[in-house]
Amino acid sequence: MLTAHDCKIAPSTYYAHHKRQATPAARTVRDRELKTLIQEAYQANYRVYGARKNRRLLNRQGVAVARCTVERLMRELGVTGAVRGKRVITTIPDVSAERAPDLVDRNFVALAPNRCWVADFTHVATLAGVVYVAFVVDTFSRRIVGWSAATSKETRLVLDALEMALWQRGRDQRPDQSGELIHHSDAGSQYTSFALAEHLNRAGIAASIGSVGDAYDNALMESTIGLFKTELIKPSRPWKTLSEVELATAEWVDWYCHRRLHGEIGHVPPAECETNYYRETTKPQVTVTT
Secondary structure, three states: OOHHHOOOOOHHHHHHHHHHHHOOOHHHHHHHHHHHHHHHHHHHOOOOOOHHHHHHHHHHOOOOOOHHHHHHHHHHHOOOOOOOOOOOOOOOEOOOOOOOOOOOOOOOOOOOOOOEEEEEEEEEEEOOEEEEEEEEEEOOOOEEEEEEEEOOOOHHHHHHHHHHHHHHHHHOOOOOOOOOOEEEEOOEOOOOOHHHHHHHHHOOOEEEEOOOOOOOOOHHHHHHHHHHHHHHHOOOOOEOOHHHHHHHHHHHHHHHHHOOOEHHHOOEOHHHHHHHHHHHHOOOOOOOOO
16 A cells, blocks of 8 residues: 555565564553553542552562553553542631640651541532541551541540540550550640540540641641542542441542552551561560570
């Protein structure tokens, strides 16, 4: 066809092209295999992983691949990682309430599980009205140890999240030790309430309240809520009812704790991070005699 239009093509060029069509190059074959794996990883993780996390996940699965390769193939597939949106303020401080001191002072690094929990809540718009979702996160592993959802943002909302955290740690036979755990939150009226303070006191947990109007006083918790909104709430809108939000949140929390990779803890899931910690701390000591 091209020669008919006076386009000269060497026979070797034609046969080389024909051979490539019949037998794809090794890179083409590998790209096709990697695209399938990347698409599977992307779909299995709420379609939020970018190149960095997709590469980490493939490496954990025994597939060695460079980040630049994953970036190139994701562009060809037309998929991108999630991008966080703006923060929505839900804190309404009670200026008349007595507040606990700030025991954390923006230092969210804990040396072990059950040393520092951070708490906060957010809202989700549904067709039936506003739903509020509260979380409790262990700062050591970034694990969500407790959460609750309700159509009211009264103190009961945050108490239920705390109750779940205490119950879950007890169920896993990793209860907090009295006097070792700090519960840190912002200065919202729910967290400065007498009911919560009394509950924390009975459980032997020290209350900690961040400064009012400080964007960094509960930064780790804000980060977790940002992920919740970006990875679950916004992509699945519109939400219909409280029960729909509760079911989806339960599924997301399970994925977040047991399968989602977190860069801050070594690109492993929070549950695996804690398992590794307890494995290391309970190793029998080897005594060498001479």
